[in-house]
Amino acid sequence: MLTELRVRDLAVIADVTLPLQPGLNVLTGETGAGKSLVVDALALLLGERASADVVRPGAEKTIVEGAFEFVSAVHRHLLPPFAALGIELEEGRLVLKREVLREGKSRAWVNGSPTTIGVLAEIGALLVDLHGQHETQSLLRPDAQRDMLDAYADADVERVAVRDAYTRFKELESRxxxxxxxxxxxxxKADYLRHVLQEIERAKPKLGEDETLEVEAKRLAHAEELGRLARELEETVDAAGLTKAQKILASLLRVDPSLGKWQELLDSAFAGAAELAQAARLYASEIEADPERLNTVEQRRDLLFRLQQKHGPSIADVLAARDAAARELELLDTADLDLRSIAADRATASDEFARACTALTEKRTAGAKKLGRAVNRLLPSLGMEGGRFEARLLRRTTHDARGAEDIVFDVKLNEGLEARPLARVASGGEISRLMLALKVVLASHDVVPTLVFDEVDQGIGGEVGGRVGEALMDVSREGRQALVITHLPQIAVYADQHLVVAKGKKGGLATSDVEVVEGEGRVKEIARMLGDADMATARRHAIELLKTASEKSASQSGTPTPPVRAHPNR
Structure with missing residues (x-):
């Protein structure tokens, strides 16, 4: 959740830091003090488009920074989408920063590393729902509506079954x-493949055969010269020179017996010379010109060359072409049987997919009715007696991994108005309260940790305001957080933390500041919202409202009611 928001040089805000807590955070202040600018700043931080006119007069740029911390359950949920964005959550903490320059350009950072505004918007959709004049509400997205309904309908098993059955069906269809x-x-190309196979099988090429034939062809083509040279070698390698060497060595040994090892070397030379002479003699006797054999070798080489030209640079490639042709021709014999088998499996998979879709549709249908009833029960207490909500299932012409239908949240804000998709309803107080009702009902299934309401009190007051306050208190429990901009004391009294925006002047420019109020300061602010901060009646009413809200909050949380410390007669 958002633990701190710092805003610098945004419109009338010079430099403000908002400390935020878990639970319900309420922001109040006089009209024109700049309350909504705080929400605007948060929207900028979460990737909303910006213009240069947001920069405070005299400043070079607007800077918005936000620090987020996550409880373990939210942290686990956020790890996969953040990993997909290439972002690491450092010990469950995330720091975002956005700058808007006077010329209109924007820059953004995540944990100190530069990022794009698009990534900032993706992060924002995971962290905060802004309800008001902003387009960062997760429940407006069709995929989010589908996920919410499925979670509310407890359809996780059916969703997985549909996804897996569809994947299996599409795999078989593709095969x-x-x-x-x-x-x-x-x-x-069957005729060509048969020709390739027959041509190569008739030739029966062998690995290394072309190299062996090349050596043999050279020997046959130069047989006479090779025989002559071999005989010359035999005659040259005789014992005459070595015999003379033997006599000289004997003379050396008589004088210096230490040269005995030289005798071993000379003996080896005698043996080698004799072996070489014998080999040359044998070679000369075996080699002879054979024009007929040479012609046969050249014809075989020519055949292999043509095969290599057609099917590859080497004999290995030729053999591979033969094997590939054989496999493809074999396909003609087996494909019909394989296709019948795949068709049978595909039909079975199609039936399984249809059954899985039916089961998911049943869960969604029941969940949609239950969700509609739950939300519609809340709407009158939130000042929307004529409002209606319906989760509608739209049958798809083609089913996919998401099931057999699309999900659309339809709303009717007042009697006499037609129902419209939630995403097409203009923002305002009524839609904000409808969103609040949805959030209350879906609280245990909604994974967005921070909710912001800017116009939730528009057009209401009195008892309805109190009910809205109670609903906001409800939706900000269980490790969740809400930030509400309000002018109604009946809502403000339910705050776990109350912040007040006040406008003043600094350096000749209007400036807004924010402070946390408690005790006497909070009583005074509630009294101001009731009509007069210094009127005794307003102060007594403020204390009574705070006491009632504290008791209701304590009864829901099971904690003792803290006393309201104030001086009602001051």
Whole structure:
């Protein structure tokens, strides 16, 4: 949740830091003090479009910074989407920053690292719902409406079943299409494949054969020269030179016996010379010109060359082409059987998918009715006697992994008006209270940790205001947080933290400041909202409202009621 918001040089705000707490945070102040600017600042921080006219006169840029901290359950939920955005949550903490320059350009940072405004908006959708004159409300998105209804209808198992059944069905459909295409392709080129197979099988090429034949062809083409050179080598390698060497070495040994190892070397030379002479003699006797054999070798080489030209630079490639042709031709024999098998599996998968969709539709239908009843029960107490809500299921022409229908939240704000999709209803106090009713009903299923309401009290007062305050208190429990801009004391008294915006002057410019009020300061602010901060009647009424709200809050949370410290007669 949002723990701190700092705003610098935004319109009439010079430099304000708002400390925020879990639970209900209420922001009050006189008309024109700049309360809504705080929400505007938060919207900027969460990726809303900005213009240069937001920059405070005399300043170079507007700066908004926000610090978020998350309880373990929210932290676990946020890890996957944040990882997809390439963002690490450092010990459950996140710091966002946005600058809007006077020329209209924007810059943004996440945990000190530069990012885009688009990423900031994606983060904002995960962290905060802004209800008012802003387009960052998660419940306006069709996917969020579907997810909310499914969670409320306890349809997680059915959702997974639909997704898995659809994936299985599409895999089989894809395999069937691929195999059908391959079969048709093989049929078109079957004659060519048979020719390739027969041509290579007739030739029966062997790995390394081309290299062996190349060596043999050279020997046959140069047989006479090779024989002559071998005989010359035999005649040259004789024992004459080595015999003379033996005599000289014997003379050396008589004088210096330490040269005995030289004798071993000379003996080896004698043996090597004899072996070389014998090999040369054998080679010369075996090699002979054979024009007929040379012609046969050249023809075989020519055949292999043509195959290599057609099917690859090497014999290995030629053999691979043979095997590939054989496999493709084999497909003609097996494809029909495989296609029948896949078609049977696909039909089974289609039936399973249809059953899974039916089960999910049943859960959604029941959940939609239950959700509609729950929200509509709340609307009269929130000042919307003629308001109606309905979660509508729209049948899809083609089913997919999301099921057989789209989900649309329809609303009717007053009697005589037609129901319209929630996303197409203009913002205002009534839609904010409708959103509040939805949030109260869906509280245990909503994963957005922070809610902001800017116009929730528009057009109401008195008892309805108190009911709205109670609803806001309800929706900000269980580790959640709400920030409410209000002019109604009946709402403000339910705050866990009360902040007051006041306008003054600094350096000749209008300036708004924010302070947390408690005790006497809070009584005075509630009295001001009732009509007169210094009137004894207003102060007594303020103390009574605070006491009643504190008792209701304590009864819901099970904690003792703290006393309201104030001086009613002052």
């Amino acid at each position: 069937e299409a691929e195999l059908t295409t391959r079969q048709a392709d093989v049929r078109r």
